[in-house]
Amino acid sequence: xxxxxxxxxxxxxxxxxxLLSNPDRxxxxxxxxxxxxxxxxxxxxxxxxxxxVSQHLKLLKLNSLVKERRCGRNVYYTVTDxxxxxxxxxxxxxxxxxxxxxxxxxxxxxxxxxxxHF
Amino acid sequence: xxxxxxxxxxxxxxxxxxLLSNPDRxxxxxxxxxxxxxxxxxxxxxxxxxxxVSQHLKLLKLNSLVKERRCGRNVYYTVTDxxxxxxxxxxxxxxxxxxxxxxxxxxxxxxxxxxxHF
DNA sequence: ATTGTAAATTCGTATAAATTAAGATATGAT
DNA sequence: ATCATATCTTAATTTATACGAATTTACAAT
Numbered sequence: 001x002x003x004x005x006x007x008x009x010x011x012x013x014x015x016x017x018x019l020l021s022n023p024d025r026x027x028x029x030x031x032x033x034x035x036x037x038x039x040x041x042x043x044x045x046x047x048x049x050x051x052x053v054s055q056h057l058k059l060l061k062l063n064s065l066v067k068e069r070r071c072g073r074n075v076y077y078t079v080t081d082x083x084x085x086x087x088x089x090x091x092x093x094x095x096x097x098x099x100x101x102x103x104x105x106x107x108x109x110x111x112x113x114x115x116x117h118f
Numbered sequence: 119x120x121x122x123x124x125x126x127x128x129x130x131x132x133x134x135x136x137l138l139s140n141p142d143r144x145x146x147x148x149x150x151x152x153x154x155x156x157x158x159x160x161x162x163x164x165x166x167x168x169x170x171v172s173q174h175l176k177l178l179k180l181n182s183l184v185k186e187r188r189c190g191r192n193v194y195y196t197v198t199d200x201x202x203x204x205x206x207x208x209x210x211x212x213x214x215x216x217x218x219x220x221x222x223x224x225x226x227x228x229x230x231x232x233x234x235h236f
Numbered sequence: 237a238t239t240g241t242a243a244a245t246t247c248g249t250a251t252a253a254a255t256t257a258a259g260a261t262a263t264g265a266t
Numbered sequence: 267a268t269c270a271t272a273t274c275t276t277a278a279t280t281t282a283t284a285c286g287a288a289t290t291t292a293c294a295a296t
Binding site for chain 4: 018022048049051052055070072073074075
């Protein structure tokens with residue numbers, strides 16, 4: 001296999017992880033995994049500005065992680081493939097097994113796994 | 119569960135993904151998963167400057183993803199827990215299933231999975 | 237057309253990350 | 267102690283990302 005193709009792959013991997021390297025975007029993917037939400041719903045859930053929500057969604061959409069559906073003045077979003085969160089799940093499991101000594105964090109992980117149906 | 123704990127968790131997750139959001143660091147973790155290597159080995163494998171290698175290793179070490187062992191003038195590195203790469207693996211699988219239409223990239227993914235014993 | 241609401245975009249700025257080059261440490265050999 | 271090699275650190279630069287404020291677009295209702 002050519003070095004170029006490998007480099008392309010590693011770059012695309014790193015870009016994918018960059019999408020997940022923001023707490024708000026992880027939350028958005030988790031929310032949209034379960035139900036369709038419009039921008040305002042997400043804004044309320046995350047308690048961040050509308051502009052930030054839109055910009056996160058733009059990034060996620062650009063990388064095909066979410067898709068939109070316009071309905072009147074509202075735009076509803078869902079994850080393109082709910083399997084995105086398996087990556088988050090594997091990271092959670094890894095952190096729980098190897099990185100966390102803080103019991104509160106472990107509790108949070110367990111609760112999140114439950115909420116997200118992992 | 120308190121919002122604060124959840125926020126801490128999401129932040130720690132995003133920081134973990136940030137570590138993986140660089141092609142060189144993904145490569146390093148993949149290499150060190152299989153065998154112990156010193157800084158020069160890694161430099162040769164990645165074809166980047168020694169300083170860059172050191173800084174990547176510093177980051178990874180700071181976050182307990184790799185550990186070092188000094189032997190004479192050389193410092194040998196290994197991954198702290200080879201399960202880190204399960205996260206990479208899940209990302210690879212997700213990309214292969216959902217994001218990639220480029221057949222060359224799919225071939226690269228398969229070859230990489232083989233090389234890394236996924 | 238005008239107004240109101242939802243969402244997207246633009247722009248300026250602040251912060252963080254990546255990168256290189258140069259200098260500093262550490263170790264082993266002579 | 268001196269020298270050579272391996273690695274680390276620091277400083278300076280560039281590049282990327284995050285964020286808020288303000289503006290603009292899109293749509294619906296009147």
